[in-house]
Structures are given as structure tokens and as C-alpha cells.
Amino acid sequence: MASEEARHEYWRQKCEAHPDIANARPNQGHRILAKWEQNGLIQALITQNIDGLHQLAGSQNVLELHGTARAIACQDCGARFDAEPMVREFLETKRVPSCPNCRAGRLKHATISFGQALPREVLASAMDLRPAL
Numbered sequence: 001m002a003s004e005e006a007r008h009e010y011w012r013q014k015c016e017a018h019p020d021i022a023n024a025r026p027n028q029g030h031r032i033l034a035k036w037e038q039n040g041l042i043q044a045l046i047t048q049n050i051d052g053l054h055q056l057a058g059s060q061n062v063l064e065l066h067g068t069a070r071a072i073a074c075q076d077c078g079a080r081f082d083a084e085p086m087v088r089e090f091l092e093t094k095r096v097p098s099c100p101n102c103r104a105g106r107l108k109h110a111t112i113s114f115g116q117a118l119p120r121e122v123l124a125s126a127m128d129l130r131p132a133l
């Protein structure tokens with residue numbers, strides 16, 4: 001995060017890979033899990049997936065332990081933004097965007113990188129779930 005060059009390379013790689021996630025569509029497994037939630041068979045999904053496909057399939061209560069690649073998060077003020085416009089901006093300008101909220105904040109995808117802790121509130125929600133008896 002401290003290196004401007006490393007952050008630029010991060011953005012270059014993430015934006016290059018972004019269409020893989022943006023164009024992915026839910027499969028039968030995602031749709032079945034959404035139906036199970038709608039029918040009350042499961043309370044929630046706890047996932048390490050970062051692709052947002054469970055939500056696209058219709059699941060409502062998705063706990064993303066590793067975050068999501070469909071959002072950008074400011075590492076300084078915590079604001080979150082839809083990834084699409086910022087990816088598009090980087091691809092057009094080749095400049096790493098700054099946080100629109102705090103103006104100078106460092107942005108990265110809202111995924112959990114090596115060395116980052118799991119999001120406390122998501123982990124707490126996952127721990128609060130109880131198996132159906």
C-alpha cells in the first residue's frame with residue numbers, strides 16, 4: 001500500500017482480470033442455494049467466494065468472509081464504491097483512482113488480501129449463525 005508503483009501494478013492486474021468476474025454468471029449450484037434460502041432450508045451462506053455470484057442468483061443473506069471483487073474499498077476512510085466505474089476509469093486513464101469520499105484515500109478491491117484480517121462484522125455474523133436442529 002505504501003508504494004505508488006506497487007499499487008499501480010495491483011490496479012493493472014485487477015483491471016485486466018475484472019472482465020472474468022464481471023462477465024461470470026451464476027450456475028445451477030448458486031441457483032439451488034438461493035432457492036433453499038427462499039424456502040427457509042438455510043439461513044445464510046458463508047462463503048470465501050469474492051465473485052458475487054450468490055447474490056446474482058438471488059441469495060439475500062451472504063456472508064463474504066473474503067470480501068467482494070464487485071466493490072472497491074478505501075483503506076483509509078472505509079468508504080465503499082461499485083467497482084465498475086473505477087475499473088473503467090483506470091482502464092481509460094491508467095491512473096490509480098483516489099477515494100471520492102476522503103479525496104486522498106488509497107483504494108483497492110474490497111477483497112481480503114494476504115495479511116489482512118477477515119472483516120470483524122462478517123465473521124461475527126457467521127459465528128452467530130446456529131445450525132438448524
Ligand SMILES: [Zn+2]
Binds near residue numbers: 077099
Ligand atoms: Zn476514503
